[in-house]
Amino acid sequence: MTSPLESVRQLFDFVESPNLAPRYNIAPSQDIAVVRRGDDGKRHLGFLRWGLVPAWAKDVAIGNRMINARAESVAEKPAFRRAFAQRRCLVLADGFYEWRSEGDGKQPYHISRDDGAPFAFAGLWESWRAPDQPDLLESCTIITTEASEALKEIHHRMPVILDPASIAAWLEPACSIAELQALLCASSAPLSVKRVSRRVNKVVNDDPQLLVVEKENKNAERQEQLDAPEQGQLL
Numbered sequence: 256m257t258s259p260l261e262s263v264r265q266l267f268d269f270v271e272s273p274n275l276a277p278r279y280n281i282a283p284s285q286d287i288a289v290v291r292r293g294d295d296g297k298r299h300l301g302f303l304r305w306g307l308v309p310a311w312a313k314d315v316a317i318g319n320r321m322i323n324a325r326a327e328s329v330a331e332k333p334a335f336r337r338a339f340a341q342r343r344c345l346v347l348a349d350g351f352y353e354w355r356s357e358g359d360g361k362q363p364y365h366i367s368r369d370d371g372a373p374f375a376f377a378g379l380w381e382s383w384r385a386p387d388q389p390d391l392l393e394s395c396t397i398i399t400t401e402a403s404e405a406l407k408e409i410h411h412r413m414p415v416i417l418d419p420a421s422i423a424a425w426l427e428p429a430c431s432i433a434e435l436q437a438l439l440c441a442s443s444a445p446l447s448v449k450r451v452s453r454r455v456n457k458v459v460n461d462d463p464q465l466l467v468v469e470k471e472n473k474n475a476e477r478q479e480q481l482d483a484p485e486q487g488q489l490l
Contacts, residue, residue, distance in 0.1 A: 256281075256288060257463075258349045258373040266373055267345060267422070269300040280352075280461040281305070283322045289378055289395055290345040292426040303344075307396035308383040309334045315383070318394050324379060326400040326415060326439035330432055335396070338379035340432065343425055345375035345417065346397050352455055353410045363455040364409050365466055369445040377415040377425060377439060403441040405448065416442035 256263075257277040264272070267290050281287055286302040293299045306318030317334075324335045350367035368374060380395040402413040417425055421438045424430050450468055454460045 256348055256373070263347060263373050266419070267298060267300075267347065267375065269298040271300040273300060277463075278461060279463060279465045280455055280458065282458045283319065287395065288347040289380065290347065290375070290426075291342075291380065292428070298426070300347075301393070303380055304392060304394040305396075306394055307334065307338065307379060307381050308392060308394045309381055310337075310383055312383055315385070315392065321394075321396050323399045323412075323414075324396045326377075326398050326436070329379070329398055329439070330436060335379055338381050338396075339435070341428075342380050343435075344378040344380045344395060345422060345425070346378035346395060346414075347373060347375055349373040351414060352451075353406070353413070355409045360453070361456065363451050363453060365449045365451045366406065366413075367447050367449075369447050371447075374442075374444075375417045375422060377417050398439060400439055400441055403443075403446070405446050409448065413441060415439050416444065418442070418444070 256275065257279065260272065260275045263275065269290050275288070283306050285305055287305045288300060289303050290298050290300055304318065305322055307321040307324070308315050308318040309321075312318075321334060324332065329335045329339050349371065350365050352363045352365055354361040354363050356362075377398040378395050379398070380393060382391045382393050384391050398415045399412045400415050402409075402411055406413050415438070417438065424434065425438055449466070451466050452464065452468060455465050
């Protein structure tokens with residue numbers, strides 16, 4: 256998320272005015288920006304751990320396997336069904352990465368709206384407390400669906416990007432399960448797909464140069480990829 260705070264606030268209408276530092280490479284288990292509807296009926300911005308930890312979980316490590324929830328089964332899966340019914344959120348972004356196997360490794364691609372505007376993934380959130388800890392951990396997951404025609408050549412899945420007209424319904428507590436499931440489809444908005452630097456594959460890299468393909472440095476990028484820990488799927 257690199258969009259200016261005011262443009263994000265205007266689009267998602269949340270109360271807070273935090274310092275939103277630009278992020279170019281957010282990985283699972285890190286905190287991501289979400290918007291939730293509060294008990295006061297207003298929208299509130301918060302930062303939740305990416306990788307949902309169900310309230311019944313015995314260990315936080317389960318969140319490492321819960322970074323995504325499939326739209327086709329989210330209403331029935333034990334890990335997600337209560338959150339789907341009661342704890343929905345917007346996961347804010349203005350782009351995301353997906354990988355395709357090419358030649359000597361995995362090549363990242365950056366996907367954004369054609370106009371560069373921020374958008375919201377359909378998300379779910381939960382609270383969890385370790386047996387010996389007083390503090391709650393709030394975590395979230397991003398719902399995915401079948402990829403649109405524009406993205407199928409890169410990956411068969413994509414995050415659900417909510418249409419701006421669907422945002423209010425997604426956060427509405429009284430929305431029915433059937434109405435919610437109807438929102439979980441591939442985005443029809445024009446998307447831009449850009450082949451970017453393999454430096455994305457190393458989670459410590461978080462700078463604007465990740466979005467630039469540096470053709471003259473391909474050998475260095477390949478070596479850095481070999482030296483780096485495996486990057487998780489950033490959906």
